[in-house]
Amino acid sequence: MKLIRIIFIIAGMAIWSIGKVASQNTPNFFLHTVTKGQSLYSIASMYHVTIEEIVRLNPGSDVRIKAGEALKIPQKTNNQVTFHTIQPGETLYKLTVRYGVSAQRICQANPGLSAKNFRIGQVVAIPPQQTESAEKPTQQPVANQPTPSTQKESEGLKPNCRDMHRIQRKETVYSISKLYGITEEELIAANPEIRNKKLKKGKFLCIPYAKDPSSGNYRPTTTEGKTSGTPLSNDELFRKNQKESKKYPSIKAAVLLPFMTHENANHNEQMRMVEFYEGFLIAVDSLKQMGVSVDLYTYDTGKTAASANQILNKKELKDMDIIFGPAYPDQVKGIADFAQKHKIRLVIPFTSKSNEVFNNPYIHQVNTPQSYLYSEVYEHFTRKFTTSNIIFLDAMNGDKEKDEFIKGLKEELKNKRIPFQELQGDAITPEALKGTMNHVLDNVFIPTSGKNTALIKLLPQLTIAKRENPDYRIMLFGYPEWQTYTYDHLSSFFELDTYFYSSFYTNNLFPSAVQFNAAYRKWFSKDMANTYPKYGMLGFDIGFFFLKGLHQYGTQWEENMNNLKISPIQTGFKFDRVNNWGGFINRKVFFIHFTKDFELIKLDFE
Helix, strand or coil: HHHHHHHHHHHHHHHHHHHHHHHEEECCCCEEEECCCCCCHHHHHCCCCHHHHHHHHHHCCCCCCCCCCCEEEEEECCCCEEEEECCCHHHHHHHHHHHHHHHHHHHHHHHCCCCCCCCCCCCCECCCCCHHHHHHCCCCCCCCCCHHHHHHCCCCCCEEEEEEEEEECCCCHHHHHHCCCCHHHHHHHHHHHHHCCCCCCCCCCECCCEEEECCCCCECCCCCCCCCCCCCHHHHHHCCCCCCCCCCCCCCEEEECCCCCCCCHHHHHHHHHHHHHHHHHHHHHHHHHHHCCCEEEEEECCCCCHHHHHHCCCCHHHCCCCEEECCHHHHHHHHHHHHCCCCEEEEEECCCCCCHHHCCCCCEEECCCHHHHHHHHHHHHHHHHCEEEEEEECCCCCCCCCHHHHHHHHHHHHCCCCEEEEEEHHHHHHHHHHHHHHCCCCCCEEEEECCCCHHHHHHHHHHHHHHHCCCCCCEEECCCCHHHHHHHHHHHHHHHHHHEEEEECCCCCCCHHHHHHHHHHCCCCCCCCCCCCCCHHHHHHHHHHHHHHHHHHHHHCHHHHHHHHCCCCCCCCCEEEEECCHHHECCEEEEEEEEEEECCEEECCC
């Protein structure tokens, strides 16, 4: 009896599980699985919904979401795109049948989708079916070849049609059926309106799947018209719709930055843009010495969106292979829309606050959005300090500056079962610090503020505690802005075995930095400003990375971005797509370590 009851319970669980999977796509919502670094803001941006609409379907999500969690996302019926969560057993072929949209158009709408990552839980953007009225005139097809889908603005694809053929002059039922490897009867059965009528140029015909003589069922055919016998596999369909690989004999690159030559500009701001461009020019020259040809176009965007958009009227701009810029968040949308329309890569060097990357596959955002940056830091931190004793130090009595970072790190520590303690304000004394320490574990102290005033308060207390307790292992962990305080606190950083995280870092004693500083001084008869980051190095790294990558990989650059073997001077690069239809963000993070042995080490995580 117990065995029977257990079987019934298992069967019930299986039915519940199947029901849950089956409910992933409804007219009202679909499921999105949260990935590392995503926030409600980024998720809402990629699906064209509001945060409030997500919270309404997922109570409590405004308090906390975590990687791996499935969220219900409202399906916008007035949106041109339908979002579909891949179910068990689904293939690309089955999506074409379900939505009446060709595999080619699905692949075009999802450049990040491949046979490799086509898996349960992934969300796919399904483009709308297009009607004949949306069709534009096409060129005459090559003799004895089907009209290529790439020559069409739309196929008007209908259910049970593997393609839509636009009738050309002098074509007949016989010639079209032979063209696609089907019989005249099969073509007429799919298009009964042509049975006794002359074919009219410009009209569309449904091309059915060829019938398999052995079974009587309709099966897909290849582009050569041969019966395949079974539906094409994911590997076959994705391979068939893979874009052709081409090299760039000469790369056309545009730089759009606010040099503000005709405006009353902030001197420091103008200096940074000029310095970035100067570093970029050194990169172009270095690549030229390596045989890379670059045609460079440079424009001053000014401060406003209107001034930036005026540049888009330049005739030559639509022929660019890549655009670098703009600098200001409110200038991004206009230029991003232009880049998407003309299929031009857009590299955004500075701002991380634009949400265009979530829906534009041509955007490459160098400066990492905060939620993605923090998630990378948490992962590397918890891996490195898994068996450590963590102590948070609030020297500023509740300063909210790093509130999001500290809140997220504490949550991650709880999830990984890594213990932590807290000290605040006047309670932070050498005696109190000793009371929090563990004699066996590494004791990692984390200020809850990145300000220099917090360091000035904490470093003397930590230094005394370190010297009075030499048998305890003490470490200090902090923030990217500490780079600007290094000269003030260098000896303390070494003594306290200090770490800080950053996406940008260089040491002027590194050979690559020494060489670049010398080249910059030779070119421009000056030194770079002492800023974080150094904008000349930033311009060099970004220009060299993208232009060398385009030269080496051509149109297959996006598939090989993380395979490019270079050693940037200051900037780390690790680009990931934000979703199957969006662009790329840079997720590279370093830990900089000032060791007790007076060594300076950059920890590079793969």
